[in-house]
Amino acid sequence: xxxxxxxxxxxxxxxxxxxxxxxxxxxxxxxxxxxxxxxxxxxxxxxxxxxxxxxxxxxxxxxxxxxxxxxxxxxxxxxxxxxxxxxxxxxxxxxxxxxxxxxxxxxxxxxxxxxxxxxxxxxxxxxxxxxxxxxxxxxxxxxxxxxxxxxxxxxxxxxxxxxxxxxxxxxxxxxxxxxxxxxxxxxxxxxxxxxxxxxxxxxxxxxxxxxxxxxxxxxxxxxxxxxxxxxxxxxxxxxxxxxxxxxxxxxxxxxxxxxxxxxxxxxxxxxxxxxxxxxxxxxxxxxxxxxxxxxxxxxxxxxxxxxxxxxxxxxxxxxxxxxxxxxxxxxxxxxxxxxxxxxxxxxxxxxxxxxxxxxxxxxxxxxxxxxxxxxxxxxxxxxxxxxxxxxxxxxxxxxxxxxxxxxxxxxxxxxxxxxxxxxxxxxxxxxxxxxxxxxxxxxxxxxxxxxxxxxxxxxxxxxxxxxxxxxxxxxxxxxxxxxxxxxxxx
Numbered sequence: 266x267x268x269x270x271x272x273x274x275x276x277x278x279x280x281x282x283x284x285x286x287x288x289x290x291x292x293x294x295x296x297x298x299x300x301x302x303x304x305x306x307x308x309x310x311x312x313x314x315x316x317x318x319x320x321x322x323x324x325x326x327x328x329x330x331x332x333x334x335x336x337x338x339x340x341x342x343x344x345x346x347x348x349x350x351x352x353x354x355x356x357x358x359x360x361x362x363x364x365x366x367x368x369x370x371x372x373x374x375x376x377x378x379x380x381x382x383x384x385x386x387x388x389x390x391x392x393x394x395x396x397x398x399x400x401x402x403x404x405x406x407x408x409x410x411x412x413x414x415x416x417x418x419x420x421x422x423x424x425x426x427x428x429x430x431x432x433x434x435x436x437x438x439x440x441x442x443x444x445x446x447x448x449x450x451x452x453x454x455x456x457x458x459x460x461x462x463x464x465x466x467x468x469x470x471x472x473x474x475x476x477x478x479x480x481x482x483x484x485x486x487x488x489x490x491x492x493x494x495x496x497x498x499x500x501x502x503x504x505x506x507x508x509x510x511x512x513x514x515x516x517x518x519x520x521x522x523x524x525x526x527x528x529x530x531x532x533x534x535x536x537x538x539x540x541x542x543x544x545x546x547x548x549x550x551x552x553x554x555x556x557x558x559x560x561x562x563x564x565x566x567x568x569x570x571x572x573x574x575x576x577x578x579x580x581x582x583x584x585x586x587x588x589x590x591x592x593x594x595x596x597x598x599x600x601x602x603x604x605x606x607x608x609x610x611x612x613x614x615x616x617x618x619x620x621x622x623x624x625x626x627x628x629x630x631x632x633x634x635x636x637x638x639x640x641x642x643x644x645x646x647x648x649x650x651x652x653x654x655x656x657x658x659x660x661x662x663x664x665x666x667x668x669x670x671x672x673x674x675x676x677x678x679x680x681x682x683x684x685x686x687x688x689x690x691x692x693x694x695x696x697x698x699x700x701x702x703x704x705x706x707x708x709x710x711x712x713x714x715x716x717x718x719x720x721x722x723x724x725x726x727x728x729x730x731x732x733x734x735x736x737x738x739x740x741x742x743x744x745x746x747x748x749x750x751x752x753x754x755x
Contacts, residue, residue: 284314285550287322287532288515291329300329314532325534327516328474340676342594346437346666349475350599354443357617358603360579363563363589367447371485373493376450379566380495383458384503387752390571391462392418399585400565404430404521404558405633405661407584407650410565416462416545417553425465425548427456428555428560431472431479432514432521435633436684437593438664440601441559442476444589449486453509455562457496458569459555460507460641468509469549471526474516477657485510502605518634518688523548523556525690536692537726558662560589584649588663590616594630595669604648611644614667624669628742632661634688635731637738638668657738674743678736679707685732694731695719703733710740734744 290308294300305323308317314497318653323329338344356364383391396411417425429452433441445452456468470483491497498506517535519525527549548554564586568576577585584606591614593599597619604613610629620626629639637658639646646652653660668677686700699720706712717733724730 284312284318284532285530287312288326288529289312289321289513291323291326291515292513295329300331300542311556320531321500322532322534326516326529329515338680342378342666342668342672343436343677345595346593348589348593349442350439350593351476352443352446354439354447355598355600356443356447356603356654357600358587359589359616360605361603362567362587362600363444363451363560364448364603366451366609368446369448371488373450373495375460377454377457377495377501377566379499379569380454380457380461382569383461384501384505388418388462388464391458394568394573395462395565398576399580400568400576401584401650402558403560403589403662405435405659407660410557410561413545413555413557414459414462416543417465417555420546420553422553424467424550424552425460425463426549426552427433427460427463427465427468428523428526428556429456429468429470429523429559430523430526431470431476431559432526433476433559433662434518434521435489435662435664437630437666438591438633438662439593439599440591440663442473442479443591443601444559444563445472445479446482449483450490451566452559452562453490453496455557456509457500457507457628458565459557459562461505463553463555464507465555466506468507469512469530470509471512473516474514480511480513487511489602499523513584517690518684519690519726520745522726522728524728526556527554534690535642536690537728538726543639560663561617563589581647581649581651581690582658583651588648588660590648590663590665592665592667595620595672596667597621606649607647609645609647610639613648614644618667620667620669624671626667627670627672628668628674629658630666630668630735631664632659632675632735633664634684635728635734636661637735638674638741638742657734657741667703674739674746679704681735682707682733686726689729689732693723693725693729695723696732697726699724699729700732703736707736710744713737713740 305319305600309319338347350600356367392414400410401407413618431441470478520529520535522537523544525535529535544554580586588603602617639658686704687701689696691697699716702716720733721730
């Protein structure tokens with residue numbers, strides 16, 4: 266077919282810049298099964314982009330590769346954790362706030378009390394309430410949410426954005442998926458409150474590639490909320506306008522990092538940016554941008570509705586509110602647990618987690634592929650940012666993989682080392698070469714430790730800096746299980 270007659274999906278200019286429509290257009294091309302060189306040439310011409318840009322982006326993301334490679338997990342609990350649960354999701358917990366209405370039939374008219382409260386206050390007052398509450402980002406970094414909002418608000422600009430980060434790439438983490446599909450209105454409400462606080466008129470929900478049905482769930486909710494006057498123009502009769510759009514990610518674990526996510530939305534390869542400037546200073550299209558995780562936004566309406574003191578009435582001094590956790594791996598049934606920050610891990614396991622055959626739990630893997638493991642002897646550790654970081658296995662986004670007494674811990678470490686090597690974006694040599702070297706030298710413990718130090722000190726972003734953490738954590742706690750497979754330090 267001649268290039269001039271190849272149809273281009275419409276519209277191709279939905280975003281504020283031409284390149285922003287590249288990934289959505291590539292998704293349409295995939296659905297139509299046409300990734301020919303001829304089509305790539307025509308897309309480049311129609312979007313006004315260099316052909317090399319279109320080809321590099323289409324080949325970078327797993328979703329658009331001819332043969333998408335999936336991680337082949339060797340360890341049984343990791344195989345189990347890699348299976349994405351489907352509705353109905355199991356929500357349990359002693360202090361449910363974010364998940365309180367998950368799975369309950371309701372519509373937009375029964376929600377948005379928090380947004381009404383926000384609109385009765387000034388944007389400055391709303392930001393101050395979030396700061397006072399002590400809410401920290403639930404996506405893994407734990408940065409104070411109120412400070413992030415204030416930074417975006419105080420950066421001079423004619424335009425600002427709010428992005429809900431639902432990339433959720435950690436193995437065994439499926440809380441964001443379950444919340445979006447069971448209580449999406451609370452997330453839209455949180456986004457609207459954030460937008461009002463910082464002065465944004467546009468928002469995006471950035472959804473993980475593998476969550477195939479979630480974009481339509483969120484899109485339907487956006488339409489319904491708009492019809493009820495909770496999104497769109499002059500929300501609830503005020504002068505506040507805010508529109509939300511879904512952006513479907515195209516893969517790559519590193520795109521969960523906020524600057525890589527923004528690059529992805531701009532039609533670039535999803536690699537982290539140098540910071541500063543931070544996204545709140547120069548984010549999407551160079552404008553101040555707040556990127557918040559699903560669970561973070563799910564806490565916002567509660568704070569506006571009930572007040573900062575109610576939010577911080579549970580938790581610890583540095584980790585306030587509740588934690589939403591998911592448990593998978595060697596479990597009878599994957600569950601989502603919401604508990605007060607500060608509760609002991611062993612209490613959560615005893616009350617909510619069941620292991621097949623009543624087997625003993627040897628360890629928990631937390632913090633995702635860049636996290637660590639918690640051996641059973643440390644299960645008295647509280648669920649909090651500070652306590653879990655202190656033992657070398659961060660809380661992260663809240664995904665926890667249960668490893669029973671029969672788990673080969675060295676096999677788990679090797680699996681995650683291979684994952685890190687496969688998911689390196691390749692931007693910097695220390696990460697690109699170092700993660701692969703750890704896989705090759707896995708049986709040489711001194712070599713692994715030396716390469717890990719190079720990764721930590723020389724890598725460009727947090728992915729490379731933390732890529733060896735899990736391997737080192739397992740070697741530290743379970744290195745004596747190697748049965749002679751590795752050469753330990755002498």
